[in-house]
Amino acid sequence: MSSSEIALLFSAAVTGGAINSVAGGGGFIAFPALLFTGMPPVNANATNTIALWPGTVASTWVYRKTLSSELLKSILPLAIITFCGSVLGAVLLLKTPQKTFLKIVPWLLLGATLLFCFGGRISSWVRQRHSIHGPSRTTIVGVALLQLCVAIYIGYFGAGVGFVMLALLAMMGMENIHSMNGVKTLLATCGNGVAIVMFVFARAVRWPQALLMVVGAALGGYGGAYYAQKLDPKAVRYIVITIGASMTAYFFWKTRGL
Numbered sequence: 001m002s003s004s005e006i007a008l009l010f011s012a013a014v015t016g017g018a019i020n021s022v023a024g025g026g027g028f029i030a031f032p033a034l035l036f037t038g039m040p041p042v043n044a045n046a047t048n049t050i051a052l053w054p055g056t057v058a059s060t061w062v063y064r065k066t067l068s069s070e071l072l073k074s075i076l077p078l079a080i081i082t083f084c085g086s087v088l089g090a091v092l093l094l095k096t097p098q099k100t101f102l103k104i105v106p107w108l109l110l111g112a113t114l115l116f117c118f119g120g121r122i123s124s125w126v127r128q129r130h131s132i133h134g135p136s137r138t139t140i141v142g143v144a145l146l147q148l149c150v151a152i153y154i155g156y157f158g159a160g161v162g163f164v165m166l167a168l169l170a171m172m173g174m175e176n177i178h179s180m181n182g183v184k185t186l187l188a189t190c191g192n193g194v195a196i197v198m199f200v201f202a203r204a205v206r207w208p209q210a211l212l213m214v215v216g217a218a219l220g221g222y223g224g225a226y227y228a229q230k231l232d233p234k235a236v237r238y239i240v241i242t243i244g245a246s247m248t249a250y251f252f253w254k255t256r257g258l
Helices: 003-022 027-036 041-062 069-074 076-095 098-133 137-156 161-171 177-201 207-230 233-254
Strands: none
Touching (some): 003 027, 003 041, 003 207, 027 233, 041 076, 041 098, 041 207, 069 076, 076 137, 076 177, 098 233, 137 161, 137 177
């Protein structure tokens, strides 16, 4: 890595870690930064997953008090589904040709940006509806199938997936937002962890960049958590959405001739 690449990746990791600790969406910064250095897109996605994963592990630890043993037993089927789906998603990513994945990148960024824009409203609507009616057996089966799709997406790309999981948990009848966030973070951590194992064994990770960004993301996450109470989450969300939209437009422009 050149000195400019080191500065770019470290800064992107610090910023991404800080944003993840406040509003989520750090991947909108870290992943494109790896692409800007010329890293192949599949390797960039694998490296980005490892770079930001310690932050989700730390978040899971923070939410540990909301995860009772009874709650953990109730979500065991979802955890198993997440494990299997993430393996499948990681395998699909590793088998996707670099050029093909580069064509898919702007669509993935677009989908993730839209999830970031409207995911909160969808989660609130679902939570209000199912707190009244409660989940039916058909709903529970549907949630399991949707979680499988979500898990595949986690292994393949993952950005913005947290909002979908919050909606699914609301459909299952969960109402405590702190417990929902804890379960969401736990499942995302497990899913990304499984994908990371696949990426490591496939030698898809660029370790110098990954280790550099792990340090940056950890520092950013710590600083973001410290200053989170002093920041307006809505303002941070708007910034993240703007970055996501900008990156989407850029990669649609960059890949237009492929």
